[in-house]
Amino acid sequence: MQNTEHAIEVTGLRTRYGDREVLKGLTFSIPRGKTTVILGGSGCGKSTLLKHLIGLLRPSAGSIRINGREITTLDEPGMDRVRGKMGVLFQGAALLNSMTIADNVALPIREHTKINEATLQIMVRMKLDLVGLSGFDHFYPSQLSGGMKKRAGLARALALDPEMLFFDEPSAGLDPVTAAGLDELIMKLRNVFRMTIIVVTHELPSVFAIADYVIMLDKGQILFAGTLDGLRASDHPRIRMFLERKPEQQAYSPDDYFRVIAGE
Amino acid sequence: MAFTLRKDISDASRIINHSFYWTFISPFRGKPVRIRAMISEMVKAGYNSVPIVAVISFFVGIILALQAAYQLKRVGALIYVANLVGVSLTRELSPILTAIIVSGRSGSAFAAEIGSMKAAEEVDALVTMGINPIRFLVSPKLIALMVMVPALTMLSDVIGISGGFLLSVSVLDMHPYNYYQQTINALLVKDVFTGLIKAWAFGIVITIVGAYQGFKVEGGAEEVGRRTTSSVVASIFLVIIFDLFFTMLFYYFT
Numbered sequence: 411m412q413n414t415e416h417a418i419e420v421t422g423l424r425t426r427y428g429d430r431e432v433l434k435g436l437t438f439s440i441p442r443g444k445t446t447v448i449l450g451g452s453g454c455g456k457s458t459l460l461k462h463l464i465g466l467l468r469p470s471a472g473s474i475r476i477n478g479r480e481i482t483t484l485d486e487p488g489m490d491r492v493r494g495k496m497g498v499l500f501q502g503a504a505l506l507n508s509m510t511i512a513d514n515v516a517l518p519i520r521e522h523t524k525i526n527e528a529t530l531q532i533m534v535r536m537k538l539d540l541v542g543l544s545g546f547d548h549f550y551p552s553q554l555s556g557g558m559k560k561r562a563g564l565a566r567a568l569a570l571d572p573e574m575l576f577f578d579e580p581s582a583g584l585d586p587v588t589a590a591g592l593d594e595l596i597m598k599l600r601n602v603f604r605m606t607i608i609v610v611t612h613e614l615p616s617v618f619a620i621a622d623y624v625i626m627l628d629k630g631q632i633l634f635a636g637t638l639d640g641l642r643a644s645d646h647p648r649i650r651m652f653l654e655r656k657p658e659q660q661a662y663s664p665d666d667y668f669r670v671i672a673g674e
Numbered sequence: 675m676a677f678t679l680r681k682d683i684s685d686a687s688r689i690i691n692h693s694f695y696w697t698f699i700s701p702f703r704g705k706p707v708r709i710r711a712m713i714s715e716m717v718k719a720g721y722n723s724v725p726i727v728a729v730i731s732f733f734v735g736i737i738l739a740l741q742a743a744y745q746l747k748r749v750g751a752l753i754y755v756a757n758l759v760g761v762s763l764t765r766e767l768s769p770i771l772t773a774i775i776v777s778g779r780s781g782s783a784f785a786a787e788i789g790s791m792k793a794a795e796e797v798d799a800l801v802t803m804g805i806n807p808i809r810f811l812v813s814p815k816l817i818a819l820m821v822m823v824p825a826l827t828m829l830s831d832v833i834g835i836s837g838g839f840l841l842s843v844s845v846l847d848m849h850p851y852n853y854y855q856q857t858i859n860a861l862l863v864k865d866v867f868t869g870l871i872k873a874w875a876f877g878i879v880i881t882i883v884g885a886y887q888g889f890k891v892e893g894g895a896e897e898v899g900r901r902t903t904s905s906v907v908a909s910i911f912l913v914i915i916f917d918l919f920f921t922m923l924f925y926y927f928t
Contacts, residue, residue, distance in 0.1 A: 464802050490804040504799035506791075518803040566803075 497567030720822030735837025788888025
C-alpha cells in the first residue's frame with residue numbers, strides 16, 4: 411500500500427478481441443474512498459474495462475495495480491486474495507437461481523470463512539437489512555423483481571465487507587424510482603463505509619447523482635477524466651453530444667450513400 | 675479454422691485438468707467437494723433415471739433373447755440364449771444403453787445448466803467471489819456420474835437378464851432352473867467387471883462433454899440450446915469411441 415490516494419492505477423491498458431482493438435492504451439487512476447463513474451456510449455469498451463479491473467479478462471498489454479499490487483500477472487490463488495477485497499454487482503445481478511436469497515448471500519461467507527451457522531444467519535440478515543430486503547431470506551431469485559434482485563446481488567457483493575465495490579450498469583432495466591433508490595444505496599455505502607465504488611453506466615441522471623469522479627470512454631480511449639464539475643464545464647464536442655443527448659451526425663454524401671447501399 | 679481448433683483442444687484439456695484437480699487433489703488440500711450438491715446430483719442423475727433404465731433394459735433383454743432364439747433354434751441350441759443374453763448385456767449393452775440414457779438426461783442437463791449460468795454472468799459472479807466454477811459446478815457432477823453410471827449399469831444387467839429369463843421360460847418353454855444355471859455358468863466375474871469399468875469411464879466422458887459445452891456458451895439462450903444438443907451428440911459419439919477402445923483393450927488383455 412505505497413500509494414494510499416489511489417485504489418486502482420491503470421497504465422497503458424490495451425486489449426484486443428481477434429484483430430479488433432477494444433481498449434487502446436488507457437491510463438488512469440481511481441481515487442480511494444470515492445465514487446468513480448466510468449461513462450460511455452454502448453460499445454465503447456466500458457464493460458470490457460470493468461472485466462479487466464475485476465480480473466475476469468487479461469489485457470494484451472499494460473498494467474493494472476490494485477492497492478499497489480499488479481494483477482495482470484497474478485496467478486489464480488493470488489488473484490483470489492485480491493478478489494476477497496472486492497464485491498461485484500453484475501448487470502443482471504447474477505444470483506444463483508437454484509438457491510434462496512439467504513443462501514446466495516451466505517455463499518461467499520461459507521466458502522471463505524469457518525463461521526458457525528447461527529452467526530452466519532445473523533450476518534446474512536444484517537446484509538439483507540442493509541439493502542432493504544429484510545424478510546426475503548427464503549425467496550428464490552425468480553420470485554423477486556428486477557430491483558430487488560439487484561439489491562440481493564448487492565447484499566451478496568457486500569457479504570465479505572469489501573473495500574471496493576464494482577457495479578455494472580446498476581440502473582439498466584429499472585424504472586426511475588427504483589434506480590434512484592439504488593443510487594441512494596450506493597451513496598450510503600460510500601458515506602457510511604468509506605468504500606471505493608466504481609460504477610460503469612451510461613445513465614446520465616444517476617451519474618450526476620452519485621459521481622465524485624468521472625472517467626469517460628469513447629471508442630476505447632479516454633475522452634475525459636476528472637471531477638463531475640469538470641465534466642459539466644467541458645466543451646469537447648463528443649462530451650457535449652453525450653451530455654445533451656444528441657444523436658451522432660450521419661452526414662453521408664450522396665456518393666457515400668450509394669456506396670453503402672450497393673454494399674461496397 | 676486451425677486457430678479455433680487449437681483453442682477448442684486447449685479449452686477441453688483445461689476443463690479435463692481442472693475437473694480432475696478439483697475433484698481428486700484439492701480435497702486433500704482443504705478444499706472439499708460440496709457433499710450436499712453431490713448427493714443432489716446423484717439423485718437427479720441416478721435415482722431419477724432408474725425407471726427409464728429399468729424399462730429399456732427389460733425390453734432389450736427380451737429383444738436379445740428373441741433375436742438369439744431366432745438363430746439358435748435352427749441348430750437346436752436354444753439353451754445358449756442364456757449365454758448370449760447374459761454375456762452381451764453385461765459386457766456391452768448395459769453399459770452403453772445406460773450411458774446413452776444418462777447422456778440424454780444428465781449430459782444435456784449439465785450443458786444447459788452451466789450454459790445458462792454462463793449466459794447470465796453467474797459463472798463470472800462465482801469467479802469474482804473467489805469460487806472456482808469447476809469446483810463448484812463440475813466436481814459434484816463428476817463424482818455423481820462416476821458412481822451412478824456403474825450403479826445403473828448393474829441395475830440394467832439384472833433387469834435385462836430377468837427380461838431374457840422371463841421370455842425364455844414363457845415363450846421359448848425353457849426350464850427356469852436350466853436357464854438360471856446356464857447364465858451362472860456363462861457369466862464370469864470379469865464380464866461384469868469390464869462392463870462396470872466401461873460404465874465408469876462413460877460417466878466421466880458424459881460429465882466432461884456436458885461441462886465443456888456449457889462453459890463454451892458465450893451468447894444467450896439460442897446458444898444454450900445449440901450447445902445442449904451438441905453435448906448429447908458429442909457425448910454419445912465419444913461414448914462409442916471409448917467403448918471401442920475398451921472393448922479392444924479387454925479383448926486382448928483379459
